[in-house]
Amino acid sequence: MELDSVSPTSAGTPVSSSPAPGTPAARKTVRSLAVASLAANIAIVVTGGAVRLTASGLGCPEWPLCTPDSLTTTPEMGLHGVIEFGNRMLTFVLAAIAFAMVFSVWKDRAARPDLFRLSVILLAGIPAQALLGGITVWTGLNPWIVGGHFILSMVLIVLATVLVNRAWLTPAQLVAMNGPLAGRTLRPLLGALGVLSALSVVLGVIVTGSGPHAGDHGAARNGLSPDLMTRLHVVPVYLLVFALIVSLYLVHRHTTDGRLRRSLLLLTAVVLIQAVIGYTQHFLHLPIILVGLHMLGASLLTAAAAHVVYTGFARRVPGVDPVDATSSETVQSRSAGRR
Structure with a gap:
């Protein structure tokens, strides 16, 4: 009979460290997407800051449309419209990364429910952020709503950080x-x-x-x-x-x-x-x-x-x-x- 290898814990208590069946390490694609998710959530905070700091917060005065008659910015709206609409478009990049992450861990969801749950929560956070962004436009950039928009981004960054850590675990860990x-x-x-x-x-x-x-x-x-x-x-x-x-x-x-x-x-x-x-x-x-x-x-x-x-x-x-x-x-x- 083959015995499991044993390793000490940080507390000094031996534990079995042989990989159990059905607990695979995350693939390179999953790891890359986890890092991309963290980077994208940080990047959208920076671009959102650029919108605020250039006074472009109402560059698109409507939501979800940019104007009452147009989904996109118009030439009459100038640079402020371009900056605000550009930030909105980055949401789709973030959504694409989140969908790709969920798709990549789908077949391992039974063995790696931790990665699957975190991926789904991060994906759900995108429409929540978009809706809160819409409310900021509807309220004329109420500072408390804008602050809540930023805080939600921080929560998503925390979850993305945990996702990166979990994606780098080996089968033994x-x-x-x-x-x-x-x-x-x-x-x-x-x-x-x-x-x-x-x-x-x-x-x-x-x-x-x-x-x-x-x-x-x-x-x-x-x-x-x-x-x-x-x-x-x-x-x-x-x-x-x-x-x-x-x-x-x-x-x-x-x-x-x-x-x-x-x-x-x-x-x-x-x-x-x-x-x-x-x-x-x-x-x-x-x-x-x-x-x-x-x-x-x-x-x-x-x-x-x-x-x-x-x-x-x-x-x-x-x-x-x-x-x-x-x-x-x-x-x-x-x-x-x-x-």
């Missing part, structure tokens, strides 16, 4: 019930990183709703003080930086899986760059290029924070197979014994 990479001391800090990142983004949306870039010269603002909201916005940012410092100290002080260290370093880099852009745009009175970069930074911050939380808490994390890790440890111990 799919069946190995390892403990979380983060220990009990670190897990609350990682949870705090996720919450503080979300708070920073939400308050940033409120700051935007009080600022000058409304998406149209006649659009209303939320009536809040931009200076006060900016001061409130930086509070979770300061706490986020502090939590990152403590988390980095703990992962370097104790023996921790390299995947968790790398994810924290990535989040740290994004936070620092985002902070520099944020302070610079504030003191330069919000030039549109820096505001656009700050919106891109918010998307990257959301993805990086989601990646840290997933890496720290999930029992199945992409990386070295448990079997390979065990073999490597065996080789190292034998080499040490020969010395």
